[in-house]
Amino acid sequence: MSTGPRTQLLAILACAELSAVERLAEDATAAPSLADKVAVLSFARVQLDHYQLLADQIVADGVDPIVAMEPFSGPLAEFHAHTTPRTWEERMIKIYVGDALAADLYTELSSVLPAPLAELIRTVADDSDQREFARARVVAAVDAEPQLSGRLALWARRLVGEALSQAQRIVSDNDHLAELLTGTEESTGLDLAATAEMFTRLIQRHNERMAKVGLRP
Amino acid sequence: MSTGPRTQLLAILACAELSAVERLAEDATAAPSLADKVAVLSFARVQLDHYQLLADQIVADGVDPIVAMEPFSGPLAEFHAHTTPRTWEERMIKIYVGDALAADLYTELSSVLPAPLAELIRTVADDSDQREFARARVVAAVDAEPQLSGRLALWARRLVGEALSQAQRIVSDNDHLAELLTGTEESTGLDLAATAEMFTRLIQRHNERMAKVGLRP
Numbered sequence: 001m002s003t004g005p006r007t008q009l010l011a012i013l014a015c016a017e018l019s020a021v022e023r024l025a026e027d028a029t030a031a032p033s034l035a036d037k038v039a040v041l042s043f044a045r046v047q048l049d050h051y052q053l054l055a056d057q058i059v060a061d062g063v064d065p066i067v068a069m070e071p072f073s074g075p076l077a078e079f080h081a082h083t084t085p086r087t088w089e090e091r092m093i094k095i096y097v098g099d100a101l102a103a104d105l106y107t108e109l110s111s112v113l114p115a116p117l118a119e120l121i122r123t124v125a126d127d128s129d130q131r132e133f134a135r136a137r138v139v140a141a142v143d144a145e146p147q148l149s150g151r152l153a154l155w156a157r158r159l160v161g162e163a164l165s166q167a168q169r170i171v172s173d174n175d176h177l178a179e180l181l182t183g184t185e186e187s188t189g190l191d192l193a194a195t196a197e198m199f200t201r202l203i204q205r206h207n208e209r210m211a212k213v214g215l216r217p
Numbered sequence: 218m219s220t221g222p223r224t225q226l227l228a229i230l231a232c233a234e235l236s237a238v239e240r241l242a243e244d245a246t247a248a249p250s251l252a253d254k255v256a257v258l259s260f261a262r263v264q265l266d267h268y269q270l271l272a273d274q275i276v277a278d279g280v281d282p283i284v285a286m287e288p289f290s291g292p293l294a295e296f297h298a299h300t301t302p303r304t305w306e307e308r309m310i311k312i313y314v315g316d317a318l319a320a321d322l323y324t325e326l327s328s329v330l331p332a333p334l335a336e337l338i339r340t341v342a343d344d345s346d347q348r349e350f351a352r353a354r355v356v357a358a359v360d361a362e363p364q365l366s367g368r369l370a371l372w373a374r375r376l377v378g379e380a381l382s383q384a385q386r387i388v389s390d391n392d393h394l395a396e397l398l399t400g401t402e403e404s405t406g407l408d409l410a411a412t413a414e415m416f417t418r419l420i421q422r423h424n425e426r427m428a429k430v431g432l433r434p
Binding site: 018021022024025026028029034035037038041042044045048049051052065066069070073 | 238239245246259261265268269283287290
């Protein structure tokens with residue numbers, strides 16, 4: 001059973017969805033109200049549906065999703081272990097920053113992938129309800145307590161740093177993913193310069209999002 | 218906005234489903250393998266679907282599910298706070314014992330409820346995949362380490378004790394539920410003797426389940 005670049009990419013995304021579900025369930029337990037708990041668990045349900053879409057495609061590739069995801073569960077668990085929120089506001093920043101960053105990354109990748117895969121990836125990247133919920137909570141928290149903004153801005157920078165460092169580790173540990181980025185027979189890929197430009201765009205958009213909720217990038 | 222007995226019962230079940238999702242997500246995080254994690258999260262997805270069925274019915278009663286669930290979230294959170302598993306085996310016992318007990322209770326209740334509600338309750342009580350998964354894990358754990366059985370049997374007794382004590386608290390704090398048990402205009406209900414018999418049957422079935430996995434009731 002060999003896993004090609006397509007399967008590897010699907011497996012990372014599937015593993016990230018599961019990891020998001022676990023994190024959202026923790027957020028639900030820490031939620032300040034039952035309404036927040038219900039909202040957050042409804043986002044978990046969306047992520048579980050996305051997981052299923054991805055797992056079905058891995059099965060269609062003839063690979064057991066568990067086997068395919070195994071190499072990625074470590075780095076993802078490590079990312080979450082290094083970025084455990086201490087407050088509800090930190091949880092909301094993690095959703096707002098993390099999901100948007102992931103969605104931007106997936107959208108960038110989908111531009112160099114074959115059409116059906118690109119479309120699936122755009123579908124699972126669409127967590128706009130969840131992001132909007134978290135954005136509104138962050139804005140309300142900073143409005144109510146402006147001195148929070150320094151700590152939350154620092155937290156957001158730490159999240160981005162950890163995310164990029166684990167992403168780099170995942171790509172360098174998995175040959176096929178590097179291939180996906182630099183081109184395969186099915187797609188032209190991104191050369192090194194294009195990859196650097198892509199990361200610049202990701203950071204740029206992240207900074208714009210920070211400014212939008214009144215936090216210093 | 219007044220909540221009748223039907224809405225109260227739906228709200229308890231809905232709140233219990235949400236609480237089960239949170240607990241399953243914790244189990245997923247503690248899972249000894251990625252396969253166990255995926256299995257447990259797939260059970261969480263089933264519970265979220267059950268929650269949605271119940272919430273839709275609460276909305277059909279003209280009540281906001283959040284408002285309806287509010288009185289029950291405390292006792293359920295307290296039940297889980299008093300029964301936090303320390304090991305994977307304790308988690309599996311909690312699923313095996315707790316879900317089966319809840320399912321038996323729901324089935325008993327559905328016998329005195331009007332048909333459409335009874336059917337919905339039988340649907341949300343059907344967690345047989347999850348229960349079978351947990352049962353197999355308990356059996357394997359006790360086979361591998363027979364000296365576990367004393368501790369797990371004690372744990373199971375504590376779970377049942379806590380569950381019955383919170384159930385009693387919920388019924389006595391909510392008039393409409395007592396009404397449901399003792400009869401409403403729509404149903405004949407259970408008189409006190411019948412209620413006592415019902416609890417005897419629940420404990421009897423629990424004891425049989427314990428014996429089935431080789432644990433002393």
